[in-house]
Amino acid sequence: MIATAPFAKRLLQWYGDHGRKDLPWQGTQNPYKIWVSEIMLQQTQVATVSPYYERFILAFPDVRDLAAAPVDDVLHLWTGLGYYARGRNLHAAAKLIVNEHQGQYPATLEGWCALPGVGRSTAGAILAIAHGQRQPILDGNVKRVLARYFAIDGWPGDKAVESRLWQHAETLTPHLRVQDYTQAIMDLGAMVCRRRQPLCNRCPQRLHCAALLGDSVHAYPSPKPHKKRPIRSVAMLLLFDSKQQVLLARRPPSGLWGGLWSLPECDLGEDIDHWCQSRLGLKVEVNPPWPSFRHSFSHFHLDVTPIPTHVKNANAVMEKHETVWYNVKRPDRRGLPAPVKRILEQLRTTP
Ligand code: SF4
Missing domain, CATH: 3.90.79.10 (Nucleoside Triphosphate Pyrophosphohydrolase)
Structure with missing residues (x-):
């Protein structure tokens, strides 16, 4: 058996004591619910997502309900959450699952990534949480944690930087307790390694974090190259x-x-x-x-x-x-x- 690396061990221990375990989409391995939550959590914080998620699941308890719904009903429940392409894609993907895959969810990264609106990190999170597959994730929170922990220069949206981050994410993901690890690394980014005012003194990785050891936490991740937004x-x-x-x-x-x-x-x-x-x-x-x-x-x-x-x-x-x-x-x-x-x-x- 492959031993769990120290980064994951420390993280899992911290998660046991401090991680979030009562979010509305936790305590289930239902791929549909995990998928809906992961799509809503793209670019949106947990506190905003929670009521939207609960209303959505109440209205469309499973993929067949979602596929059968008019798109207007889906977008109505998305109103205010922003990034509406996510709602449209979720609806289109539900139709594909029901009409072309007999209601069966993909069991592979490629299968999930073939659905509209599902990228590698979202697919990895669904497979890790719903199926316990060892799949790394790299959402915005994880990018920030890894950019700081390894003191990686460059904007994470840049392909070369992103690819380095994926390599680290892959190496760090443990073979055991992958569900907990996936939730834990997202929690660490959201609760401790926050964008502003990170709480390094409460971080399980503080003795090994390159950015903290170099007293340069605020230099990572590098910001997006500045471009003035037109009006x-x-x-x-x-x-x-x-x-x-x-x-x-x-x-x-x-x-x-x-x-x-x-x-x-x-x-x-x-x-x-x-x-x-x-x-x-x-x-x-x-x-x-x-x-x-x-x-x-x-x-x-x-x-x-x-x-x-x-x-x-x-x-x-x-x-x-x-x-x-x-x-x-x-x-x-x-x-x-x-x-x-x-x-x-x-x-x-x-x-
Ligand atoms: S020590 Fe600070 S900067 Fe480093 S991973 Fe932890 S919270 Fe982030």
């Missing part, structure tokens, strides 16, 4: 009919907010009258804009200016697959981008 501006049109319902249009399935229901958008400075007439066939009376607000994405800032208008010929828009008159006082189930949700919420709470 885009957009007008979001609140088109009201005579019943104070608002026109929503479904966005194309891929791209920003793909498949979500949004307010019609045009450039700021556009002649709104003319735009509505030519694009939507609507005659409108334009009211003063609401104050602008900023919504930030990882790659750009979006400055949104809501512009209310009253539609004089609402019948000209037939409700069809891509548009709907939405009653903010009686909202139905559909996925909404966060800024649209914010505007509709403001509308709902305005007397």
Whole structure:
């Protein structure tokens, strides 16, 4: 039998005393639940994910329920969690599992990685936790721990740096207790080796950590090379009919907010009258804009200016697959981008 290396031994001991053991997705080896949690945890913290995860599992208790659900129901439950491609991919992958794999989950790294939205680290985590397979993981938390522990220079998003980190992750992963180890290394990154203010004095690796020994913890991991985020501006049109319902249009399935229901958008400075007439066939009376607000994405800032208008010929828009008159006082189930949700919420709470 291969002995467990000291790094893993120390980590497992720490996990026994301090690790998180009551997260909603723990205590199960059900691949579906572990998969859903791992997808939600990509780019999102545990505290944010927990209520979303619980609502999601209640609505779709297994992969067949998810595969059978309309994508709108899935995106509705994803509203506010961000990175909506994750929800769409989860839904598409559930359909593949049910329709093409007879409801059977993949048993290999390659099999999981072939599903939409599943990368190597997510696949490794599912196989390690659900099946006890010895698979390394390398999510954002683990990258930070290893970059510091080995004092690895360079931004972890860089391919060469990432490949070095994978090699270390592979070597450190033990042959025994791989489920606990996988949870433990994620916990260490989230609870102790935190991005800001790491708690090195509570870390089981402190006597061996190269960054701490070199008094350079804050130098690792190297930050992403700085690139200023551009600012885009957009007008979001609140088109009201005579019943104070608002026109929503479904966005194309891929791209920003793909498949979500949004307010019609045009450039700021556009002649709104003319735009509505030519694009939507609507005659409108334009009211003063609401104050602008900023919504930030990882790659750009979006400055949104809501512009209310009253539609004089609402019948000209037939409700069809891509548009709907939405009653903010009686909202139905559909996925909404966060800024649209914010505007509709403001509308709902305005007397
Ligand atoms: S000693 Fe500090 S920097 Fe090193 S792994 Fe532990 S928490 Fe991270």
